[in-house]
Amino acid sequence: MTAAIEVEDLRKQYEGVRALDGVSLSVPEGSFFGLLGPNGAGKTTFINILVGLVRRSGGRAEVFGHDVEDDYREARDAIGLAPQEFNVDHFFPVREVLEHKAGYHGIPADEARERADEVLKQVGIYEKRDTRFNWLSGGMKRRFMLARALITDPDLLILDEPTAGVDVQLRHDLWDLITELNESGTTILLTTHYIEEAERLCDEVAILDSGNLLTVATPEELMDRGPDKIRVTLRNAPASVPDLPMLSGTRGASDEGRVESVELDGDQLVVTATQGGLVAPDLVRALDRAGLEIVDFDISRTSLEEVFVDMTREGGSDQSAEAVAADGGRDATVGDDGGVSE
Numbered sequence: 001m002t003a004a005i006e007v008e009d010l011r012k013q014y015e016g017v018r019a020l021d022g023v024s025l026s027v028p029e030g031s032f033f034g035l036l037g038p039n040g041a042g043k044t045t046f047i048n049i050l051v052g053l054v055r056r057s058g059g060r061a062e063v064f065g066h067d068v069e070d071d072y073r074e075a076r077d078a079i080g081l082a083p084q085e086f087n088v089d090h091f092f093p094v095r096e097v098l099e100h101k102a103g104y105h106g107i108p109a110d111e112a113r114e115r116a117d118e119v120l121k122q123v124g125i126y127e128k129r130d131t132r133f134n135w136l137s138g139g140m141k142r143r144f145m146l147a148r149a150l151i152t153d154p155d156l157l158i159l160d161e162p163t164a165g166v167d168v169q170l171r172h173d174l175w176d177l178i179t180e181l182n183e184s185g186t187t188i189l190l191t192t193h194y195i196e197e198a199e200r201l202c203d204e205v206a207i208l209d210s211g212n213l214l215t216v217a218t219p220e221e222l223m224d225r226g227p228d229k230i231r232v233t234l235r236n237a238p239a240s241v242p243d244l245p246m247l248s249g250t251r252g253a254s255d256e257g258r259v260e261s262v263e264l265d266g267d268q269l270v271v272t273a274t275q276g277g278l279v280a281p282d283l284v285r286a287l288d289r290a291g292l293e294i295v296d297f298d299i300s301r302t303s304l305e306e307v308f309v310d311m312t313r314e315g316g317s318d319q320s321a322e323a324v325a326a327d328g329g330r331d332a333t334v335g336d337d338g339g340v341s342e
């Protein structure tokens with residue numbers, strides 16, 4: 001099966017900054033794929049290369065098998081983009097903006113009007129169809145960005161921080177909407193700084209940092225990489241960590257069930273361990289043997305956010321972006337009318 005996105009050794013150098021440093025990854029058709037990374041990691045650059053707004057410095061980038069530069073039209077027609085920035089013509093009512101966009105992609109006028117109404121209803125701002133973009137509220141603007149991305153009924157929907165700055169209700173509405181789109185077959189590439197959003201929605205996430213791909217995995221796999229925390233509330237907690245042999249290291253020969261640290265937090269014994277579920281039975285037995293009565297017991301997994309912070313801890317990408325010899329890393333900008341300007 002052709003991948004929705006296939007990039008190999010993708011590189012981008014801006015003057016003085018290596019924004020992408022040889023990224024290779026494949027996004028399967030139909031997946032809900034998250035692209036995570038701290039500020040300046042290269043996420044927007046990656047997206048902009050796919051949609052033809054930025055010219056790559058090297059490597060390969062294809063959308064449904066179409067090279068993003070050689071087969072620009074085919075690649076671009078398959079993508080609906082909701083960018084981070086509000087780059088919307090604010091002189092026209094929003095329905096007309098959508099009709100223009102549809103027209104640019106070759107959709108006949110009658111169909112364009114129908115389609116515009118349909119997507120405005122889909123995102124819940126149909127009653128604002130005759131309003132100019134600037135007069136919409138912040139949340140409505142976000143909804144409109146999604147409507148514009150959907151006007152061409154794209155096979156690949158790219159959402160660059162679609163829920164930035166929106167209230168909780170709208171965030172949940174947008175999550176429902178994009179989940180439905182994904183379930184009906186649309187491939188989704190999502191960038192977000194809300195790690196919980198990626199954990200909740202994505203089948204797979206890629207973590208980028210300073211232009212390098214650190215990992216591609218399911219949120220579950222990533223969370224499995226972090227340790228678990230076991231909190232045991234004791235009835236008559238001792239003054240210091242009890243001296244139990246099982247708390248002093250590996251449970252077995254393998255790395256599974258290894259105790260990493262133990263501390264006493266008031267009346268709670270807090271044990272950090274890989275595979276907490278394997279450590280728990282021994283811990284209960286050991287506490288029982290030591291005559292310590294357990295009042296409450298809780299095991300929690302590392303969150304995706306903790307794993308993410310840990311992996312990208314080495315300082316912000318903006319600071320560490322490597323200065324490179326200026327090769328004139330040129331940008332090309334493509335307007336809705338298809339005009340490309342360097």
Ligand SMILES: Nc1ncnc2c1ncn2[C@@H]1O[C@H](COP(=O)(O)OP(=O)(O)OP(=O)(O)O)[C@@H](O)[C@H]1O
Nearest residue numbers: 014015017019038039040041042043044045318321
């Ligand atoms: N047009 C440009 N000219 C020079 N440097 C640029 C340009 N665009 C981006 N950069 C630099 O490239 C790096 C990657 O930026 P990019 O916007 O792709 O990151 P990002 O992961 O999308 O960040 P954020 O989460 O803050 O949106 C940064 O160091 C940024 O300053």
